[in-house]
Amino acid sequence: MYQAQELIQQALIKALHQLYQITVTQVAVQKTRPEFEGDFTVVTFQFVKAAKKSPDVLAQELGDYLIQHENQIVKFNVIKGYLNLVLNQDFWFSYFSGTQNNQTIGYRSKRSDAHQIMLEYSSPNTNKPLHLGHLRNNLLGYSVAEILKANGHEVIKTNIVNDRGIHICKSMLAWQKFGNGETPASSGMKGDHLVGKYYVAFDKAYKKEIELLVNEGYSKEEAEKKSPLMLECQQMLRDWEDGKEAVVSLWKTMNAWVYEGFDKTYKTLGVDFDKIYYESNTYLLGKEVVEEGLSKKVFYKKENNSIAIDLSSEGLDEKVVLRSDGTSVYITQDLGTAIERFKAYPKLKQLIYTVGNEQDYHFKVLFKILDKLGYDWAKECYHLSYGMVELPEGKMKSREGTVVDADELLQEMFETARATTNELGKVDNFSEEELNKLYSMVSLGALKYFILKVDPKKKMLFDPKESIDFNGHTGPFIQYTHARIQSVLRRANQDIKNNHWPQTLHPLELELIKSIYDFESVVKDAGDTFNPALIANYIYELAKLFNRFYHDCSILKTEDETVKNFRLNLCRTCAQVISNAMHLLGIQVPERM
Template sequence: MNFIVTLTLQAIKKIYGEEIPESTVTLQETRKEFDGQVTIVTFPFTRFSKKSPEQTGADIGEYLVANSVDIEAYNVIKGFLNISLTDVFWLDQLDKQILKKDVGVLRRNGRKVMVEYSSPNTNKPLHLGHVRNNLLGYAVAELLNAAGYDVVKTNLVNDRGIHICKSMLAWQKFGNGETPSSSGLKGDKLVGNYYVRFDQEYKKEIASLMEKGRSEEEAKREAPLMMEAQTMLRKWEAGDTDVIKLWEMMNEWVYDGFEKTYKKMGVNFDKIYYESNTYLLGKDIIEEGISKGVFFKKDDNSVWIDLTGEGLDEKLVLRGDGTSVYITQDLGTAQLKYNDYHMDNSIYVVGNEQDYHFKVLFLILKKLGKSWAEGLYHLSYGMVDLPSGKMKSREGTVVDADDLMADMIDTARNRTEELGKVEGFSGPEKEALYEMIGLGALKYFLLKVEPKKRLLFDPNESIDFQGHTGPFIQYTHARIKSVLTKGGYKAEIIKAKPAILENTERDLIKEIVKFDDMVASAAENYSPSLIANYVYELSKLYNKFYHEVSIIKVEDIQLKNFRLNLSAATAQVIARGMKLLGIDVPERM
């Protein structure tokens, strides 16, 4: 709508003799209870018009109508000038912006962005929390790619540390040589079982020591299992051959399991980093920081940074014995990633419990003078809760990602068969549809909410063909495809235009032509929820259009072709929007 801004600037110069910056003209979508499609806020103009907001709006409105063939009327409500655009304008927009192969694909902008997501631990399978992380990271990457960025999708796997050794030690003690092949379990599930087993046996040892008079803290520290796990970690860091061999074997089990889960979930990566390769990085950066006076040493030789001037605190960046802490390796890994890809922006998709950590990390990199630190961003997201409460990995109460996806597919199967939406489908076609609906419901439910918000995931609510859900949108797409088939529509642009648009037609066109702007906005804000909610509103508008006008039974062949064309354009945008979220839509249901 840039022409409206340009024309408004001309009106202000002509009527009031003022030249103002383009940013002063604010356009909004007109509220549904008022006539018009575009609203101009007139309050900022009263300082030089010396008139009321209403009269100022009337002055500008008259100029716009007189000087544009695309603007047919205006009305002023308080300080808001509502503009009505002609049907010819909307039809021209329809011709220009829809039924093109690259709908929702913006021009390349020459900028590179890295999106890091997933970041699992190799001591347990992926769970519901990881599902939100993966879906969010993947969707943001897809949106940025559509918005013109060169995108690199990365995954930093946490494959070392005491938690990994807990699983290894438990398998060594209690596994009796069990493998994924012998147990029939996916490798990540098998390893996760031993992480739970460690915790169970560890608690027994703590209880036993406390019965002998130890305090709880003493018991936790002196429990034989924990001491053995710590010994194993030291051996791993020293390169002990047997420990490394065990670590490699169990990690391979986990990676194989992860790959199956990622494939089912529909996410992927361009580059995988491993903490076992990066945990020693960062020490050179610490030395650099000391020489620049960014860091300081304490009497015990530990290295710190003073961030009290920024409202934070003093932060340890290297222990006195020279060993790394998390921030050390994160500094080094950030530098490694930049060296590898020289990206303009780097997005870390990590839960909001790490907000403070990333605030410190980015601040340190800026103080070190890293030019690329300005492009770092923590995409912080809220946790996912279930009606049954919180999840704990070590106690085995997490909702496993594989089980969740399987349950969603089963729920979709039951719900779809109840509604009789699979008549004429073969067995394999039914199963493919159930998977599409079940996973679509899961993905849409988790992505329709703003990332920063904590959410309560209700599997039953997510599969509702009439609610604010993925299946409702998928069913709308299938409905449109059915209309096109019954109407004999051919996949080509038909230049058929009615003399006058029905309100539902105009509303539908107006929504469709917003799609490219919505993609740009969703990418800029790293918010797939903008696209999720946009596609839902578009689907609602189509259903209203479907119920209020005749499409394939209308006698006027030109009008029929136009409405089929409008239906095809809607289906195209729905499919493209859902694809950006990693969701497929069915051709029929």
């Protein structure tokens, strides 16, 4: 790999030392802004004092030195103390020739120091279908996993399904009471939606009960405790924990409906998992950890017999880790599960949890406790926290029915893709199967890109009334660019020779090479910061640049064979970068659209 910045930096360090006896270990070398001539820029102000020179003189002297001592640098100019350096064109040709036909451009092959990383994402409850918030989780988790793989790591994608608890009992109870034996088959409803319907039904009936009780003169709090439905539901949960046949069997049946539904949605979305955990298997984990922590005096027993940890010295509060009746709280299970995972995967280096930012505090506490218990991998646990998806009227609430359902949204996007494609009328000779594949590719491209281009940690707004765009800074724009390139390559129908370089480059050609050059470092940054948005924004810039090039420079009509060959080469490499980058976002690119 060629390292332009590194090369310039080393030369600069030498220059500063020899010319002015200034010793530094690092000099920031940035890309030159497009409005100036040059490839890389050095800001000289920081050395002005030590060198006792004016900025312009300093820049001039440094530039002279660099030209003399570094043969890759051929020209420079100084503007207001900024030293703009121009690299030898051969440097770029030489880099570019290394990318020829490299189908894994931008990806690192598996490294010797590869980390085995477990990345948990999705982790749905089995009482309702997936909504827009889950989509962000799924897309983010999947993409980060792909990005980490592209950085040469081994990634185990995992999903811990929250398949037990009071929320599932609510759906079960409501189905028992109001369901009349309805099944996905009898109703034609997708299983997760059917179960979700009864979750909502429970809530409605429950609210009604409370209203009645309040009218009878009880306070709201009392009413919530007295509600017969809720009492019955809690009994159901106890029965489930005791393994009571009828309850367990109903639970199995309804969960199976949900899994069938989820699988469909996952398949549509194109996300998958290497290992699935179920909370019904893990929810009792962690109790022995509490014992261990007690003996290590990390935890203490409170007067009421509950067990807790005091984290006030860390700026956090006291946290109960085991109830006074000896049952687990949620964090007990999380402690147990994390330890279990590191036991089951001895090579595991890092554990990443993709969970919304409302749980920031929870994970801070979790990691702190693991650290205090003496697990040295605790510092390698990472909460991949992301902001909520909000609607114009505020947060989504599934019980209040203000959610954007994932399946519905996917279906709507599909229809929009169909309508738009047909309107443009470029696909007359597509078969039915090819068409459906295209609609799905484009609609998913639009949706995934829409969600992933936003910095994960920021909350994002989704307005269902304004459908997701297919023009401009969107997934389909980038997919279109890819299809366009493929069309040119098909028509060219010729072998592309390597190492045939034109005498001079068009400015856009040079910019394209530089942009391609950046891809590798963008992948690295995205991996280091777990941020797919970096990839998304990068690849948009490349696509835009390509479209300008496509508009300004003819490719197939070029008479000079060397130039034509070079441009085809550039096209092919751009298409590969687009395809590889989009793959990291979980987005496929079409050959034609």
